[in-house]
Amino acid sequence: MELVLGTHDIYPKEARIRKKVRETLCQLFERWGYEEVEPPTIESYQILAKTIGEEIRERMYQFVNREGQLVCLRPEFTTSVARMFSKEGEQSTHRVYYAGKIFRYPSSPFRLESELTQIGVEHIGKSTLESDGEVVALAVASLRAVPVQGFQVDIGHVGIFRYLLSQLPLGEEEKNQVKNLVKKKDFVALQEFWQRKALQEHPVATFFLRFPFLRGKEEILSEARGLFPDPEWEHLIDYLQAIFTRLRDFGFTEHLFLNLGLTRDLDYYTGVIWEGFSPHLGYPLLAGGRYDGLFRLFGKDFPACGFALFLERVVEVMPRGELSKEALLSRVHLHHPPRWRAKAFEIAERLREEGFSVTMEEYEGEQFTLATSRKTLSFTPQEAENIESMLKELQP
Amino acid sequence: MNKLTIAIPTGRLKEEALNLLLRMPHCPPLAFNSRKLCIDEETSPWKVLLTHPKDVSTYVEYGVADLGIVGKDIILERGNEIYELLDLRIGKCTMVLAAPEGTQEAALWERGKVRIATKYPHFTRRYLQEKGVTGDVVFLYGSIELAPNIGLSDAIVDLVSTGKTLRENHLQVVEEIVPISGRLVVNRISIKTKGEVIRKFVEEIKGVIAE
Numbered sequence: 001m002e003l004v005l006g007t008h009d010i011y012p013k014e015a016r017i018r019k020k021v022r023e024t025l026c027q028l029f030e031r032w033g034y035e036e037v038e039p040p041t042i043e044s045y046q047i048l049a050k051t052i053g054e055e056i057r058e059r060m061y062q063f064v065n066r067e068g069q070l071v072c073l074r075p076e077f078t079t080s081v082a083r084m085f086s087k088e089g090e091q092s093t094h095r096v097y098y099a100g101k102i103f104r105y106p107s108s109p110f111r112l113e114s115e116l117t118q119i120g121v122e123h124i125g126k127s128t129l130e131s132d133g134e135v136v137a138l139a140v141a142s143l144r145a146v147p148v149q150g151f152q153v154d155i156g157h158v159g160i161f162r163y164l165l166s167q168l169p170l171g172e173e174e175k176n177q178v179k180n181l182v183k184k185k186d187f188v189a190l191q192e193f194w195q196r197k198a199l200q201e202h203p204v205a206t207f208f209l210r211f212p213f214l215r216g217k218e219e220i221l222s223e224a225r226g227l228f229p230d231p232e233w234e235h236l237i238d239y240l241q242a243i244f245t246r247l248r249d250f251g252f253t254e255h256l257f258l259n260l261g262l263t264r265d266l267d268y269y270t271g272v273i274w275e276g277f278s279p280h281l282g283y284p285l286l287a288g289g290r291y292d293g294l295f296r297l298f299g300k301d302f303p304a305c306g307f308a309l310f311l312e313r314v315v316e317v318m319p320r321g322e323l324s325k326e327a328l329l330s331r332v333h334l335h336h337p338p339r340w341r342a343k344a345f346e347i348a349e350r351l352r353e354e355g356f357s358v359t360m361e362e363y364e365g366e367q368f369t370l371a372t373s374r375k376t377l378s379f380t381p382q383e384a385e386n387i388e389s390m391l392k393e394l395q396p
Numbered sequence: 397m398n399k400l401t402i403a404i405p406t407g408r409l410k411e412e413a414l415n416l417l418l419r420m421p422h423c424p425p426l427a428f429n430s431r432k433l434c435i436d437e438e439t440s441p442w443k444v445l446l447t448h449p450k451d452v453s454t455y456v457e458y459g460v461a462d463l464g465i466v467g468k469d470i471i472l473e474r475g476n477e478i479y480e481l482l483d484l485r486i487g488k489c490t491m492v493l494a495a496p497e498g499t500q501e502a503a504l505w506e507r508g509k510v511r512i513a514t515k516y517p518h519f520t521r522r523y524l525q526e527k528g529v530t531g532d533v534v535f536l537y538g539s540i541e542l543a544p545n546i547g548l549s550d551a552i553v554d555l556v557s558t559g560k561t562l563r564e565n566h567l568q569v570v571e572e573i574v575p576i577s578g579r580l581v582v583n584r585i586s587i588k589t590k591g592e593v594i595r596k597f598v599e600e601i602k603g604v605i606a607e
Binding site for chain 1: 483
């Protein structure tokens with residue numbers, strides 16, 4: 001009876017809402033021209049270890065299979081999808097999506113979940129403003145479709161962090177320390193670090209300390225533009241402006257914010273990055289970005305970008321999964337005397353064809369009864385000949 | 397929607413934390429004198445929760461509190477995914493490795509397998525790992541200083557402010573591991589959705605600290 005640590009059972013009430021969210025998203029992705037792919041649950045460790053950052057690598061479920069090969073349960077989908085499409089000789093455009101479980105040992109002794117569901121898209125083969133705009137727009141559209149009340153999406157660019165880091169008069173090792181502190185969001189330690197290095201007046205250092213609050217609409221870009229007179233910096237600001245403009249043309253900026261302090265896995269992403277969340281949950285609902293370097297690990301130079309939603313987190317901000325009125329009405333329970341089994345089954349099949357969900361039960365009686373949440377109909381075998389009129393009576 | 401929920405700890409930091417908040421310009425009356433654990437006046441810009449010190453960063457990580465005041469020792473132990481924004485310079489002390497008087501640090505590690513008693517098992521395990529030594533960690537809830545004297549452990553990892561308790565138990569500091577103080581921490585979604593209110597809060601509390 002014992003559950004493995006970090007796993008849990010999903011009963012119908014929760015399964016229902018999970019299914020609805022999943023179907024809504026998959027349908028949305030299909031309508032945007034994305035096609036489903038299903039990479040295997042088990043991957044070669046060699047493949048995943050190439051791309052997965054140290055933090056996740058330590059959390060992978062790994063074991064030796066019967067062939068003596070070191071394998072692991074996928075801790076995410078992107079690497080597997082990249083492996084699938086790196087088999088191609090030529091660079092071409094692919095729009096794909098996936099939905100399934102991922103497996104990671106908990107990130108700390110105080111967290112338990114180790115089996116999670118990701119639903120996401122990958123846009124492979126293009127590295128353009130247009131493709132970035134498309135995938136960010138699809139992220140916004142996803143949360144809108146679910147729908148998540150009051151959701152917001154922040155976009156940023158890993159180039160911002162990289163540019164700033166390169167402007168600091170520090171060695172590689174010290175820059176790594178800065179990177180780790182920003183990643184841990186420990187701005188107290190960062191400030192102490194600047195003091196130790198006598199950098200507290202350095203414009204880049206003070207800008208880093210403002211990272212938590214560099215968020216807003218377009219005004220945040222005009223404010224940042226003049227800070228560092230350098231074409232590289234201006235190019236980054238222009239790029240974010242261009243993305244924002246594209247999304248405005250789509251009518252998608254209501255929920256969209258620019259966040260210059262947004263940081264995600266800095267070794268993985270190469271361009272624009274984004275994060276979607278609800279004001280009612282302390283964790284992001286979706287995350288993504290451009291990772292043009294990933295395919296290089298498989299010997300190809302294909303650019304790509306994508307994002308993934310965390311289904312469990314999305315479900316957490318949804319209203320509890322009560323059955324909709326229509327779903328309740330379409331549930332029918334059919335009682336019948338044992339000797340009229342054949343006729344009863346015929347009725348049940350006919351109702352199922354019409355989209356009802358039908359359960360059957362034999363009872364000691366002389367009539368058929370059809371019970372829905374709204375009414376109960378009784379009828380004789382003669383009356384049962386007229387299935388069409390029965391159907392009419394069941395319709396809401 | 398722009399009301400801030402602030403978690404403050406009971407215990408060691410409570411008085412100093414309340415004192416900081418009370419000196420801020422928009423602080424509502426905060427009378428936690430009874431058994432009250434939550435103050436939420438309709439007209440107040442804050443809702444203030446009084447929680448176990450070890451839970452503050454968890455409240456903040458899960459987002460049931462936007463902000464929290466918490467000791468660095470708890471942040472190090474729990475490893476919560478939160479923003480650490482400000483050193484509030486309250487509750488200052490040091491996380492130390494301490495052992496019976498006369499113990500040399502080298503001798504401690506020479507034993508091959510040292511046993512350390514602590515209230516901070518995860519932190520201590522990481523500390524040993526980074527030092528590259530093997531050791532057992534004995535998790536205790538309190539009276540840590542007792543452990544070496546009765547043979548439960550070779551050393552302890554604990555907070556020290558004046559060192560009086562150590563001396564009374566014939567212990568001495570072997571290594572000062574990390575300075576500890578109260579920190580202002582923020583939930584990583586709140587900092588986005590309530591960014592402007594939180595930025596103002598930080599500016600105001602900075603002003604109070606600088607006084």
